[in-house]
Amino acid sequence: MRPDQHDLDEEIRGHLALTIKERIEEGEDPTAARLAALKDFGNITLTRDSMRSIWRPRWLDAAEALGRDIRFALRALLRARGLAATVVVTLALGIGANAAIFSVVRGVLLRPLVNRDEDRLIYIRQSAPGIGAKNLTFSVPEIDDIKSRVKTVGMFGDFSTVDFTMIGLGSEPRMVKAGVVGGSFFDVMGLRPVLGRLLNAHDDGPKAAGAAVLTYRFWTTSLNSDPTVIGRTIRLGPRTATVVGVLERSVPYPADTEIIANVVTSPHHLGATMVTSRVHRMTELFGRLAPGASLEAARAELTSVHAAMMREHLEAYSAKAHTELSVSTLRDQIAAPARTILLLLLAAAAVVFVIACSNVANLILARSVRREGELAVRAALGAGSGALRRTLLAESLVLCGAGAVLGVVLARPFVALVSAYAARFSVRALEVSVDTSVLWVGAGLAMAAAVLLAYVPRLPSPYASAGLGLATGGVRITPGTNRRLRVFATTQIAFSFVLLAGAGMLLATLVSLQTARTGYDMRQVLAFDIPMSLTSLGDAKAIAFYQEATRRISRLPGVEDTAVGSFVPWRDAGSLGPGFQFTVEGYKPADGEENPRGRMRMVAPRFFAVLGVPMLAGRDFTADDRSGSEPVTIVSQSVAQRLFANGDAVNRHLTWTDPVFSIFGKPVPARIVGVVADVDDEHVVPGPALTIYQPAWQVGVAGRLFVHAAGDPYALVPAVTRVIREISADQPVERAATLEDVRAEVLSPERLNAFVFSGFAGIALLIAVVGVAGVLAFSVSARTREFGVRLAVGSAPRHLLARVLSEGLVIAGIGIATGAAGGYALAHVAARFFDHVQLPGIMPVIGAAAVLIGAAAVASLMPAARASRVDVLQALRSE
Amino acid sequence: MSKNPDDGRLEFLQGTLEMLILRTLQWGPQHGHGIGQAIRAHSDDLLKVETGSLYPALHRLEKRGWLKSGWGVSEAHQRAKYYRLTETGKAQLSRERDRWSQLVDAIGRVMNPAPAREE
Numbered sequence: 001m002r003p004d005q006h007d008l009d010e011e012i013r014g015h016l017a018l019t020i021k022e023r024i025e026e027g028e029d030p031t032a033a034r035l036a037a038l039k040d041f042g043n044i045t046l047t048r049d050s051m052r053s054i055w056r057p058r059w060l061d062a063a064e065a066l067g068r069d070i071r072f073a074l075r076a077l078l079r080a081r082g083l084a085a086t087v088v089v090t091l092a093l094g095i096g097a098n099a100a101i102f103s104v105v106r107g108v109l110l111r112p113l114v115n116r117d118e119d120r121l122i123y124i125r126q127s128a129p130g131i132g133a134k135n136l137t138f139s140v141p142e143i144d145d146i147k148s149r150v151k152t153v154g155m156f157g158d159f160s161t162v163d164f165t166m167i168g169l170g171s172e173p174r175m176v177k178a179g180v181v182g183g184s185f186f187d188v189m190g191l192r193p194v195l196g197r198l199l200n201a202h203d204d205g206p207k208a209a210g211a212a213v214l215t216y217r218f219w220t221t222s223l224n225s226d227p228t229v230i231g232r233t234i235r236l237g238p239r240t241a242t243v244v245g246v247l248e249r250s251v252p253y254p255a256d257t258e259i260i261a262n263v264v265t266s267p268h269h270l271g272a273t274m275v276t277s278r279v280h281r282m283t284e285l286f287g288r289l290a291p292g293a294s295l296e297a298a299r300a301e302l303t304s305v306h307a308a309m310m311r312e313h314l315e316a317y318s319a320k321a322h323t324e325l326s327v328s329t330l331r332d333q334i335a336a337p338a339r340t341i342l343l344l345l346l347a348a349a350a351v352v353f354v355i356a357c358s359n360v361a362n363l364i365l366a367r368s369v370r371r372e373g374e375l376a377v378r379a380a381l382g383a384g385s386g387a388l389r390r391t392l393l394a395e396s397l398v399l400c401g402a403g404a405v406l407g408v409v410l411a412r413p414f415v416a417l418v419s420a421y422a423a424r425f426s427v428r429a430l431e432v433s434v435d436t437s438v439l440w441v442g443a444g445l446a447m448a449a450a451v452l453l454a455y456v457p458r459l460p461s462p463y464a465s466a467g468l469g470l471a472t473g474g475v476r477i478t479p480g481t482n483r484r485l486r487v488f489a490t491t492q493i494a495f496s497f498v499l500l501a502g503a504g505m506l507l508a509t510l511v512s513l514q515t516a517r518t519g520y521d522m523r524q525v526l527a528f529d530i531p532m533s534l535t536s537l538g539d540a541k542a543i544a545f546y547q548e549a550t551r552r553i554s555r556l557p558g559v560e561d562t563a564v565g566s567f568v569p570w571r572d573a574g575s576l577g578p579g580f581q582f583t584v585e586g587y588k589p590a591d592g593e594e595n596p597r598g599r600m601r602m603v604a605p606r607f608f609a610v611l612g613v614p615m616l617a618g619r620d621f622t623a624d625d626r627s628g629s630e631p632v633t634i635v636s637q638s639v640a641q642r643l644f645a646n647g648d649a650v651n652r653h654l655t656w657t658d659p660v661f662s663i664f665g666k667p668v669p670a671r672i673v674g675v676v677a678d679v680d681d682e683h684v685v686p687g688p689a690l691t692i693y694q695p696a697w698q699v700g701v702a703g704r705l706f707v708h709a710a711g712d713p714y715a716l717v718p719a720v721t722r723v724i725r726e727i728s729a730d731q732p733v734e735r736a737a738t739l740e741d742v743r744a745e746v747l748s749p750e751r752l753n754a755f756v757f758s759g760f761a762g763i764a765l766l767i768a769v770v771g772v773a774g775v776l777a778f779s780v781s782a783r784t785r786e787f788g789v790r791l792a793v794g795s796a797p798r799h800l801l802a803r804v805l806s807e808g809l810v811i812a813g814i815g816i817a818t819g820a821a822g823g824y825a826l827a828h829v830a831a832r833f834f835d836h837v838q839l840p841g842i843m844p845v846i847g848a849a850a851v852l853i854g855a856a857a858v859a860s861l862m863p864a865a866r867a868s869r870v871d872v873l874q875a876l877r878s879e
Numbered sequence: 880m881s882k883n884p885d886d887g888r889l890e891f892l893q894g895t896l897e898m899l900i901l902r903t904l905q906w907g908p909q910h911g912h913g914i915g916q917a918i919r920a921h922s923d924d925l926l927k928v929e930t931g932s933l934y935p936a937l938h939r940l941e942k943r944g945w946l947k948s949g950w951g952v953s954e955a956h957q958r959a960k961y962y963r964l965t966e967t968g969k970a971q972l973s974r975e976r977d978r979w980s981q982l983v984d985a986i987g988r989v990m991n992p993a994p995a996r997e998e
Contacts, residue, residue, distance in 0.1 A: 003938075054939050
């Protein structure tokens with residue numbers, strides 16, 4: 001039993017009482033007896049303390065000793081402020097980067113979704129890799145088939161995205177992205193309302209009243225969380241809907257919409273095409289696993305049902321498309337695109353941490369060599385190796401602790417940066433915040449670094465006093481220490497090289513993307529979204545609106561030309577799927593081949609002139625190519641060359657054969673009236689494109705406006721908007737941007753990739769340069785005497801300079817070789833776990849090597865210059 | 880044992896105090912004061928135990944499990960802590976007793992070497 005303070009006091013009091021009693025019995029008077037007893041006892045406090053210390057656990061003693069060591073370390077480090085600051089900042093960069101990346105990885109890849117029982121929530125996707133369609137989505141007949149046959153999925157929810165012109169929330173008519181869902185959607189997703197109610201089975205079907213739920217983001221950012229919106233009636237295109245509730249904050253998937261409405265708000269969803277056509281695909285499918293069913297069982301059953309369905313409807317699934325089904329939990333689906341990039345970032349951060357640690361190890365090692373004298377004195381005075389290690393550990397704990405604190409502080413802005421970046425790949429990154437896990441990661445890394453660093457320096461042996469400059473306190477560098485310093489510096493170079501080469505690869509990709517020729521006039525063409533609603537497709541009034549708008553805008557000052565189309569290059573990429581099958585007069589596909597697929601674009605007269613695409617043969621569309629006149633078409637150069645002998649396409653006929661169009665009856669051949677140069681409006685790196693242009697006025701589809709400006713294109717935006725509103729007050733006019741900016745926007749993930757990795761590589765390079773410079777500076781200062789002797793026996797100063805410089809370059813050279821070999825091996829290992837592992841081309845590798853060699857030369861220059869300026873007499877006298 | 884020049888008493892050889900405490904407690908449970916007095920009395924006033932050494936030693940022995948302590952009322956009608964020997968304490972005492980006699984024997988032979996015997 002461990003006695004407490006009171007027990008100890010009472011025991012001592014008992015002793016005193018007995019002594020006093022004894023003395024009184026021997027005849028002393030009580031006061032004298034008392035005094036004598038106290039005197040007899042001696043130092044009460046001291047005795048009590050030593051009694052108590054017996055009961056103290058040993059670790060408490062150790063902790064107290066460590067506390068003393070830490071105070072000592074603080075004082076020692078205050079005397080070496082420069083070193084301490086370098087170490088702390090280096091570690092903070094390493095720890096901060098790791099903590100930040102880890103937060104994002106945790107938030108995006110590991111944290112569960114808010115949805116109820118989210119591990120039962122699955123996402124089903126139909127894709128057609130054969131025609132490059134990553135997400136084919138589903139048609140209503142397909143969903144009905146799956147629903148009626150699959151037993152392992154208890155409930156299905158469907159979601160499709162529609163653009164509505166919305167009036168009633170906010171001041172202007174706006175084009176909003178809306179989700180249209182069946183009655184089971186929110187039940188399947190397992191989401192709750194924060195206000196009002198969500199859509200349920202009563203809102204399903206064509207007879208229900210129009211109802212809409214606002215997403216949390218839209219409600220908070222655009223409506224200032226106004227609770228009175230519930231019950232308000234809004235116009236969505238031609239229909240109306242009542243706002244019934246606000247959805248809780250959740251990951252917006254598959255699309256970040258502003259409202260989610262029931263089927264009745266979208267006439268298109270009620271139309272025959274939507275309900276009966278198996279190839280009219282626009283719906284995403286979610287499911288909840290039936291009780292007891294596993295994901296694997298559901299996947300197996302869904303796949304077999306899907307295969308059976310394809311066999312029954314061969315006409316709807318082209319063999320070349322390789323249509324297939326994939327099933328995953330929603331969480332994995334959302335995280336998947338970010339997984340590779342985040343793991344890559346984590347690896348980059350880990351590399352930075354290794355570089356930072358080896359640099360710090362270098363500095364600490366150099367410091368310990370300088371204080372070898374002090375350590376030797378302490379060892380000689382009886383400090384055991386444990387005590388000496390503890391001193392070193394305390395020092396590295398102080399350094400690493402400070403580094404961790406600063407690192408965690410740095411982690412906050414890092415997290416903001418990285419999550420904004422990762423949001424490009426996974427919407428979940430937007431909800432990532434800094435939490436206590438960052439602290440744990442930071443503390444863990446700091447502890448790892450501290451222990452590592454404490455074991456880096458060699459302890460002086462108390463017996464080997466001969467080699468230690470106890471008397472002079474001078475610095476002697478042993479070959480072992482020197483080798484260690486060089487190994488650390490080489491490590492830094494090697495890791496920096498890997499990062500630099502990676503960053504170089506991304507930069508090279510970016511440069512090639514940005515300099516690729518697109519075939520468009522990029523700077524002077526301004527593109528607008530002037531959307532037409534789905535219901536006014538083919539409507540004569542809508543066409544008249546676009547014609548009138550074109551006419552009036554062309555007359556605006558500063559406008560050179562203007563035209564209407566259906567597709568803004570790159571920005572609208574993917575919105576029309578993988579293209580449609582067509583055939584041309586006299587063309588027979590080879591055996592086993594299908595008809596080619598072409599991109600369908602609707603353009604008005606002068607479109608090619610406005611965008612700067614040259615006409616190669618025939619004529620442009622004219623105002624006479626209108627509804628009711630002869631069907632005509634213009635094809636791209638690739639179509640002409642691939643499908644016609646000698647590229648002679650003009651006046652031949654082209655027919656759409658894709659099953660999607662079968663709903664419109666027997667396809668009508670159109671006469672080819674012109675051939676234009678190839679432009680690739682789907683990919684930022686242009687490839688050959690089979691594009692078929694149809695006259696917008698004839699087909700009745702438009703929605704995009706292109707204006708060729710004489711001067712600053714953006715100066716025209718207010719005037720264009722005003723003209724359009726004069727014609728139609730409810731018409732949204734949105735997303736004005738030059739083609740150059742549209743492309744830049746599309747390229748921003750690539751730019752961000754290059755930016756983030758260059759950042760890492762830059763940090764690594766900086767640390768490595770400091771490391772090389774530090775090693776050489778230390779080596780030079782420790783060899784002052786050697787240089788003095790060399791100079792004295794006739795070495796030219798420039799020989800010494802060249803010698804030190806070459807030492808730096810040798811370190812860099814070995815580092816680069818190691819890095820190249822290691823990086824090559826790493827890429828091969830990584831290729832086994834990830835798709836698309838790419839080795840950098842020769843240019844980035846050479847570039848990275850050149851940068852490192854240059855940096856090493858610069859880093860060596862200062863120490864080298866110092867070596868060559870050694871004062872002979874002083875150097876020889878110093879020992 | 881060296882002579883203390885001040886009071887003519889003997890100082891303790893390191894480690895012997897603990898042995899003496901264990902030995903004293905063989906007669907029965909006792910409080911710290913009593914232990915000190917007993918050692919003094921049995922050594923004919925030659926050994927005086929400093930309270931500053933006695934009490935830490937008692938606690939050290941208790942922590943090792945050789946003694947157990949409990950509160951009782953002393954002759955001065957005050958609460959006092961009584962110590963008693965445990966089984967492991969008894970075993971320890973006999974070990975120390977053996978070691979002590981070996982030591983005394985060995986030192987004795989060094990100090991008073993027997994005349995060399997001839998074979």
